Amino acid sequence: MKRISKSIKSFFRHIVSFFDKWLITPITKIMLKIAGFFKDNMKSLDRIAGKKSTLIIISLLLAFGVFVIVDQESNVMIDQYAEVLYDEPVSAIYNEELYVVEGLPETVDITLIGQRRHIFLAKQAPSKGVSVDLTGLKPGNHKVTLNYSQRLKSLDYRLDPSEVTVTIYEKVSQTKSLTYDILHQDNLDSKLYIDNVELDRSEVIVKGAEYKLDQVATVRALVDVDEIGNPEAGEVTLKDVPLVAYDAEGKRVDVEIVPSTVDAKLTITSPSKEIPVTVVPKGDLAFGKSIESIDTNVTTVTVYGQQDAIDEIEELEVEVDVKGLENNKEFTVTLKKPKGITEISEKTITVNVKIVNSITKEFEVNTIEFRNLADGLSVQALSAQDTTVTVSVSGSESLVNNLDASSIVAYVDLDGYGVGEHEVEVHVQQDDLRLTYTPKTKRVKVRIQE
Numbered sequence: 001m002k003r004i005s006k007s008i009k010s011f012f013r014h015i016v017s018f019f020d021k022w023l024i025t026p027i028t029k030i031m032l033k034i035a036g037f038f039k040d041n042m043k044s045l046d047r048i049a050g051k052k053s054t055l056i057i058i059s060l061l062l063a064f065g066v067f068v069i070v071d072q073e074s075n076v077m078i079d080q081y082a083e084v085l086y087d088e089p090v091s092a093i094y095n096e097e098l099y100v101v102e103g104l105p106e107t108v109d110i111t112l113i114g115q116r117r118h119i120f121l122a123k124q125a126p127s128k129g130v131s132v133d134l135t136g137l138k139p140g141n142h143k144v145t146l147n148y149s150q151r152l153k154s155l156d157y158r159l160d161p162s163e164v165t166v167t168i169y170e171k172v173s174q175t176k177s178l179t180y181d182i183l184h185q186d187n188l189d190s191k192l193y194i195d196n197v198e199l200d201r202s203e204v205i206v207k208g209a210e211y212k213l214d215q216v217a218t219v220r221a222l223v224d225v226d227e228i229g230n231p232e233a234g235e236v237t238l239k240d241v242p243l244v245a246y247d248a249e250g251k252r253v254d255v256e257i258v259p260s261t262v263d264a265k266l267t268i269t270s271p272s273k274e275i276p277v278t279v280v281p282k283g284d285l286a287f288g289k290s291i292e293s294i295d296t297n298v299t300t301v302t303v304y305g306q307q308d309a310i311d312e313i314e315e316l317e318v319e320v321d322v323k324g325l326e327n328n329k330e331f332t333v334t335l336k337k338p339k340g341i342t343e344i345s346e347k348t349i350t351v352n353v354k355i356v357n358s359i360t361k362e363f364e365v366n367t368i369e370f371r372n373l374a375d376g377l378s379v380q381a382l383s384a385q386d387t388t389v390t391v392s393v394s395g396s397e398s399l400v401n402n403l404d405a406s407s408i409v410a411y412v413d414l415d416g417y418g419v420g421e422h423e424v425e426v427h428v429q430q431d432d433l434r435l436t437y438t439p440k441t442k443r444v445k446v447r448i449q450e
Contacts, residue, residue: 081113081114081115081116081119082111082112082113083111083112083119083123084109084110084111084112085109085110085111085112085123086107086109087107087109088107088108088109088110088129088130088148089106089107089129089130090104090105090106090107090108090129090130090131090132090146091129091130091131091132092104092131092132092133092134093131093132093133093134093135094134094135094137094168095135096171097171098170098171099134099139099168099169099170099171100168100169100170100171100208100209100212101134101166101167101168101169102166102167102169102209103164103165103166103167104132104164104166105161105164108130108146108159108160108161109159109160110130110148110157110158110159110160111157111158111160112155112156112157113155113156113157113158114154114155114156115154118154118155119155129148129149130146130147130148130149130159131146131147131149132144132145132146132147132164132166133147134166134168137168138168139168139169139170140167140168141165141166141167142165142166142167142168143163143164143165144163144164144165144166145162145163146159146161146162146163146164169208169209169210169211170209170210171207171208171209171256172207172208172209172210172213173205173206173207173213173258174205174206174213174216175203175204175205175206176203176204176205176206176216176218176219176245177202177203177218177219178199178201178202178203178204178219178220178221178243178262179218179219179220179221180197180199180220180221180222180223180241180264181220181221181222181223182194182197182223182225183222183223183224183225183226184224184225184226185225187225187226188225188228188231189231190304190342190343191270191272191304191342191343192231192232192233192268192269192270193268193269193270193271193304193305193306193307193342194225194266194267194268195267195268195269195307196266196267197223197264197265197266197267198264198265198266198267199221199241199262199263199264199265200262200263200264200265201259201262204219204243204257204258204259204262205257205258206219206245206255206256206257206258207255207256207257207258208254208255208256212253212254212255213255215247215253216245216246216247216253216255217246217247217248218245218246219243219244219245219246219257220243220244220246221241221242221243221262221264222241222242222243222244223238223241223264223266224238224241228266231268232268233268233269233270234267234268235265235266235267235268236265236266236268237263237264237265237266238263238264238265238266239261239263240261240263241261241262241263241264242260242261243257243259243260243261243262244257245257269307270304271304271305271306271307271310272302272303272304272310273302273303273310273313274300274301274302275300275301275302275303275313275314275315275316276299276300276315276316277296277298277299277300277301277315277316277318277349278315278316278317278318279294279296279317279318279319279320279351279433280317280318280319280320280433281294281319281320281322281353281433281434282319282320282321282322282323283321283322283323283324283325284322284323284324285322285323285324285325285326285355285358286324286325286326288357288358289325289326289355289356289357289358290355290356290357290358290359290394290395290396290399290434290435290436291322291353291354291355291356291395291396291433291434292354292355292356292396292398292399292434293352293353293354293434294351294352294353294354294433294434295351295352295354296318296349296350296351296352297349297350298346298349298350301316301335301344301345301346302344302345303316303337303338303341303343303344303345304341304342304343304344305337305340305341305342305343306340306341306342308340309338309339309340309341310340310341312340313338313341316335316338316344318333318335318349318351319333320333320351320353322353325353325355326355327355328352328353328354328355329352329353329355330350330351330352330353331350331351331352331353332348332349332350332351333348333349333350333351334347334348335347335348335349356396356397357396357397358394358395358396359394359395359396359397359400360392360393360394360400361392361393361400361401361403362390362391362392362393362440363390363391363393363403363405363408364388364389364390364391364405365388365389365390365391365405365408365409365410366387366388367387367388367410368381368386368387368388368389368410368411368412368426368444369409369410369411369412370411370412370414370446371411371412371413371414371415372413372414372415373414373417373448374414374417374418376450377418377419377448377449377450378448378449378450379414379446379447379448379449380446380447381444381445381446381447382421382445382446382447383445385444386444386445386446387444388441389410389426389439389440389441389444390439390440390441391408391410391428391437391438391439391440392437392438392439392440393408393435393436393437393438394435394436394438395432395434395435395436396434399432399434399435400435403432403435407431408428408429408431408437409428409429409431410426410427410428410429410439411426411427411428411429412424412425412426412427412444412446413425413427414446414448417448418448419448419449419450420447420448421445421446421447421448422445422446422447422448423443423444423445423446424443424444424445424446425442425443426439426441426442426443426444427439
């Protein structure tokens with residue numbers, strides 16, 4: 001309002017000055033000359049001035065002149081325009097080697113006020129932007145004023161914010177161990193595996209305010225698999241891998257890291273192994289039924305993954321639900337990846353289960369194995385009856401009749417048993433999953449001694 005009031009006063013002052021200088025004074029002089037002229041030519045002038053057309057012309061000329069003057073002055077007052085420049089960057093001048101500054105906004109909004117043409121020129125002309133000079137300020141809190149470097153003095157400008165409170169800290173440094181994270185590993189070909197990552201340094205220096213450095217729990221190199229152009233087995237080096245500092249909760253800590261990037265050498269492998277497929281039926285068949293055969297369209301598959309997982313896996317178990325089954329059935333099974341396995345050569349397999357009527361036959365097993373006995377101990381059965389077990393075997397007639405009793409393995413698990421006499425449960429090893437083995441002797445007595 002003050003600015004508008006000032007502009008109005010200036011406007012009227014210009015008008016009065018203009019009329020005094022260019023109208024009143026000159027007209028007065030002219031009138032005096034005209035008066036003198038009239039004395040000499042009174043009759044002729046009276047005749048001209050007395051004409052209506054002459055008066056109209058003079059009035060129009062005076063009105064036109066006043067209009068032009070007023071229009072020019074009003075344009076100066078009315079042609080005021082404002083435009084906001086958003087998110088203008090802020091720079092600070094201080095010794096970055098010695099101090100850390102917090103509280104300074106990254107950007108501010110600038111409102112330019114003036115005539116449109118001046119604002120247009122100001123936007124086209126290069127500017128040093130918004131800055132604040134912190135030179136000479138010591139550690140602590142300081143209220144500082146932001147400055148905008150503009151070349152056109154005909155414009156007025158306002159910053160939002162124009163003043164801020166900043167905190168200056170002394171910059172300290174610490175040495176931190178460097179580790180790494182692998183990003184977007186799932187985007188890597190499932191047959192490939194990053195076996196090792198070697199960074200070109202094991203330690204870095206972090207700089208910043210002391211309280212910020214105390215928050216740093218780890219510094220990690222972010223190794224991005226997507227940066228590898230054409231991944232394949234072998235070694236590849238990634239340049240300029242960025243480093244990030246994290247606190248104990250995994251949040252980023254804003255500190256300076258020297259150097260800010262490292263080089264990483266990746267060893268990419270493709271461990272694989274061919275293993276058999278084993279079908280495991282789950283659930284009880286319909287009463288009186290048994291499995292005569294289990295056939296698959298694929299008997300072996302190739303698995304890929306971590307080397308230790310490849311070394312441990314010996315077979316791929318595939319479960320099929322045969323609960324209540326009483327007729328032949330074909331299953332389509334999606335293969336599941338075991339832990340550490342990233343790819344299997346087959347996605348699905350077909351399993352054909354043939355169902356027949358079941359028979360049951362008993363077999364005498366004369367030897368019971370003792371498993372998982374602790375080192376330094378020995379075990380023996382308490383009686384002859386505790387050395388044999390009768391096993392009832394159910395299955396298809398052809399399988400049961402061709403079964404040899406010597407192939408049936410009965411055992412007791414002594415894991416956790418110590419010196420003394422114990423009654424332990426009898427188990428039968430399921431060598432053929434198409435058959436059902438049931439020990440008729442449920443428990444036997446043994447003596448464990450040193």
